[in-house]
Amino acid sequence: MVVAVDARARLGPVNRQLGGIGWTREGGPPLATVAELHPPLVRLDASLEQVSTSSNGPLHLDPLLADVARVRAIGAEPLVILCYTPGWLGAPNAHGRDPTKVKPADLDAWEQLVHRVVLALATAPAPALRFEAWNEPDIPIFWQDSPQAWADMVAATGRAVARVARETGRRLAFGGPATAFPDPVYLGVFLSRFRDRTLPLDFVSWHWYGNDPFFGPDGQEPIVPPTLSPVAPVLNRRNPLASPSSFGDQVPFMRQWTAADLAGSGRAVPPLLLDEWNVSAGGFDHRHDTNEGAAFDAGVLSELQAAGVDAASFFRAGDSYGGHQGDWGLVTGDGQRKPAWWTFWLCGQQAPDVVEVTGASGDDGLWATASSGRGRVTVLLSSFSASQPAARDVDLAISALPWPAPTTATVRRIDHDHPSAATAEPIAVSGGHVRVHLPAQAVAFVELRRGR
Secondary structure (H helix, E strand, O other): OEEEEEEEEEEEEOOHHHHEEEOOOOOOOOHHHHHHHOOOEEEEEOOHHHHOOOOOOOOOOHHHHHHHHHHHHOOOEEEEEOOOOOHHHHHHHHOOOOHHHOOOOOHHHHHHHHHHHHHHHHOOOOOOOEEEOOOOOOOOOOOOOOHHHHHHHHHHHHHHHHHHHHHHOOOOEEEEEEEOOOOHHHHHHHHHHOOOOOOOOOEEEEEEEOOOOOEOOOOEOOOOOHHHHHHHHHHEOOOOOOOOHHHHHHHHHHHHHHHHHHOOOOOOOOOEEEEEEEOOOOEOOHHHHOHHHHHHHHHHHHHHHHHOOOEEEEOOOEOOOOOOOOOOOOEOOOOOEOHHHHHHHHHHOOOOEEEEEEOOOHHHOEEEEEEEEOOEEEEEEEEOOOOOOOOEEEEEEEEOOOOOOOEEEEEEEEEOOEOOOOOOEEEOOEOOEEEEEEOOOEEEEEEEEEOO
């Protein structure tokens, strides 16, 4: 199989905003375990139901402020999710539902609470300046009221953020709806409210997990309601059609839906943010711990680069369920780097400018991103198939190298025999060709430099 790279056909910069990460301090390893990946964005919950525990009591902001400071300490931008409803504020509307997952009984009180929290975060020594409306309102684990009730609450949230921006002069960002999948219902009700240009709308967000519509096949996530246990054999299994290609396919229609819903409002289409993704959600998946998951992740990152999404955030930084195999983290609970950690590290090693590459196709289970600049050409290769994994021999044919011969090359690998990409192995270059054996479910990172 020939994969051709034109090292002078520049397509634009490598998108460094694809390396964001979700994080929770509860039960997981320190955030410092992913600091070397230099994530541009770290998404975390405000947990407002813990911040405000009574109508007249003080706000318990110290844990949240400390979390934001930890994010700033690794050089990342915090994205704070403004959820969930304090129990005292949701209880009058609960009627047997979870009071933290329903519309606040008093929207003015909710707006004032959000204002106080955002003001404290925006003016802290280590500030948070980016905020998100909610988390996955389209599934009952996180929202148990109507779409319209949610939109009422989110509009009040947006007003509170806009007010803090006016009062402080800080440039704050606000967006949503952070749906569990590309959901036209919740996207529509969200954008219908934010056609009002007095409300802030700085990004549109959604989530996707490659194994959807099924949960992880290797055990039930503790947050999943026990009532779903009888149908676990149906829900908790592998999707044989799962592919990184589904991620790239979603970007243009999310952009089209957003443009259609905002048409005539005077608003431009805001940046698109895929701020939760992984192989599987709703259950554990052993692929999260292996080269197979790492290869999937590399394919996704190639898809997102090619599709032009503005930013992305992987779920999540570290395992947090007590060492359960198949947890979602890039590192284990005790801080050990998984193969997926190395996928993100390799993406950070890419040369600065994406260049044209042909011959790799997701239809064939092969992805490639090539880049050039600063005396280097790099090629990130990944092979993945959920049902028919296959090894292949790849002939990288690299033309228009930006220096005269000779050229040296190295390869870093993630596969069954290489859980870490720490070691760069020399590889032969002959007439602009580099031949790479790529096992099934594997990643290879080839780097070419001017010979010395």
